[in-house]
Amino acid sequence: MIRALEVLFQHKWRLLALLLAPIIISELVVLALPRQYQATASLWALRRYEIIGATGPESDLQSTPSATQATALTELLQTRSFDLAVAYDTDLPKHMGGDINSTSQNTQDAIFSNLSAGVLVTTPGYNLLVITYTNGDPLVAQQVVNAVISHYGQQSGSHALAEGQQLLAAYKVQLAQAQKAADDATQAATQYLQVHQLTAVTAQSDPQYQLLSAQAAQARATLGNIQASIDTINQELATLSTGATGLYTIADSPEAGRPSSRSKTLLYGGGIGLAIALIASIGYILLLLRINQSIYSAAELSECTPYPVLAQVPQLPRRVATNVAGASIQAAPDRTAS
Numbered sequence: 001m002i003r004a005l006e007v008l009f010q011h012k013w014r015l016l017a018l019l020l021a022p023i024i025i026s027e028l029v030v031l032a033l034p035r036q037y038q039a040t041a042s043l044w045a046l047r048r049y050e051i052i053g054a055t056g057p058e059s060d061l062q063s064t065p066s067a068t069q070a071t072a073l074t075e076l077l078q079t080r081s082f083d084l085a086v087a088y089d090t091d092l093p094k095h096m097g098g099d100i101n102s103t104s105q106n107t108q109d110a111i112f113s114n115l116s117a118g119v120l121v122t123t124p125g126y127n128l129l130v131i132t133y134t135n136g137d138p139l140v141a142q143q144v145v146n147a148v149i150s151h152y153g154q155q156s157g158s159h160a161l162a163e164g165q166q167l168l169a170a171y172k173v174q175l176a177q178a179q180k181a182a183d184d185a186t187q188a189a190t191q192y193l194q195v196h197q198l199t200a201v202t203a204q205s206d207p208q209y210q211l212l213s214a215q216a217a218q219a220r221a222t223l224g225n226i227q228a229s230i231d232t233i234n235q236e237l238a239t240l241s242t243g244a245t246g247l248y249t250i251a252d253s254p255e256a257g258r259p260s261s262r263s264k265t266l267l268y269g270g271g272i273g274l275a276i277a278l279i280a281s282i283g284y285i286l287l288l289l290r291i292n293q294s295i296y297s298a299a300e301l302s303e304c305t306p307y308p309v310l311a312q313v314p315q316l317p318r319r320v321a322t323n324v325a326g327a328s329i330q331a332a333p334d335r336t337a338s
Helices: 002-010 012-032 065-077 080-087 105-118 138-155 158-195 207-240 262-291 298-304 318-337
Strands: 037-045 051-053 056-058 120-122 128-135 248-252
Touching (some): 037 065, 065 128, 080 138, 105 128, 128 138, 158 207
Antiparallel strands (some): 051 056, 120 128
């Protein structure tokens, strides 16, 4: 501890400069950066986001409607096709080093990185979700939020529709098989009744007919269940095919981006500079302690030399030690002359 304090006070001006320099540089960088503008829009979720699964419409019933839609939109923003479709409806490609229809790999990579990380979706309420995007151009910020809402409405049900169509095709095959099974079972029961000339009364006591009748009833029930599943899927497909209708409404349309707070930006830059300054200062102090070879106690001296410590001069104030050292230097020529 004494060694650390000594190093600290011996190099206090260097440490002060090391603390201030990163903070000042970071603030100057923040001031030199162009002003950022944020566009915001609010959507009112009318229902939970659903997909069509093996059991029909499926959704996360533990989450709020806004949370399920925010999750779906966030996942869409992590796809390259969605981000590029959004960008090509705006002037964003011009800000990425390309023209409005640029298809270069570098421009598309920059667009994807910008939108996947820059568009934020939050859920401040049960039904409310907020979309925000920040850009150096206020018009581009507004265009991007508008395009995100538009493409979300168009593509929100596309994946669910595709899965639903596949499920519907599978159910249609099952329906044909169930229909044939139901017809065959009904026909077998009817033929048995006719061949054995059973009446309604005698049929009740015939075990073989009762078995055939039960099989026919089971086949018809299976057919009815499959038809009910198909009807449910068709109804859900009709709902999803409407896109944004019934999924959400726009509560607050995106406006031209508002400039970000300069004080918050400076505070953020200062915080980064302070963190860098603290890390650099701690590293500098550790380096000074590492290269410091001073000996402060007999125990430390015994670690440096194998010779034992026979005597120790008591600790003297700096002024007395200086006087003693000066007197010794002056007395040395006299002893030599004698």
